[in-house]
Amino acid sequence: MTGTQARRLQAKIARDDLGRIRVAAVAPSTLRRGGGARSLANAIANCQADAAGTNLVTTGGTTYLVTSYAGYTGAARAVQAALNTHVSLAAGLMDAVGRISTVDTGG
Numbered sequence: 001m002t003g004t005q006a007r008r009l010q011a012k013i014a015r016d017d018l019g020r021i022r023v024a025a026v027a028p029s030t031l032r033r034g035g036g037a038r039s040l041a042n043a044i045a046n047c048q049a050d051a052a053g054t055n056l057v058t059t060g061g062t063t064y065l066v067t068s069y070a071g072y073t074g075a076a077r078a079v080q081a082a083l084n085t086h087v088s089l090a091a092g093l094m095d096a097v098g099r100i101s102t103v104d105t106g107g
Contacts, residue, residue: 001025005090012094017101020053023093028059037064054100060089074103 001009006025013021022044026034034040041057045066052068054075063083067075078099086092 001090001093009090009093009097012097016097017053017104019051020104021097021100022053022055023097024055024057025089025093026057026059028061031057031059031062037062040064041066054104056096058083058089058093069104071103075100078103
């Protein structure tokens with residue numbers, strides 16, 4: 001993702017579900033150093049500074065998300081549909097944020 005794309009994504013998160021959606025688009029090497037997508041997503045989710053919500057970690061090829069609310073399958077399906085609909089990672093993540101905010105129960 002470019003810097004401009006990242007800033008657009010941050011702005012969309014701020015509009016749609018501020019503080020409840022966190023996205024980490026990382027290089028595969030970062031994912032390896034973090035112990036894999038699941039480990040990195042869980043580490044972010046367990047950070048005391050983060051509120052409840054959804055944490056999504058992706059390289060574009062590998063994606064893992066952790067939610068703090070029941071009905072997590074809705075968020076997983078929403079992200080999968082968004083990322084499978086768009087050719088670019090940036091467009092897929094923009095769509096995913098909108099879809100997550102729709103299924104986010106706030107719990």
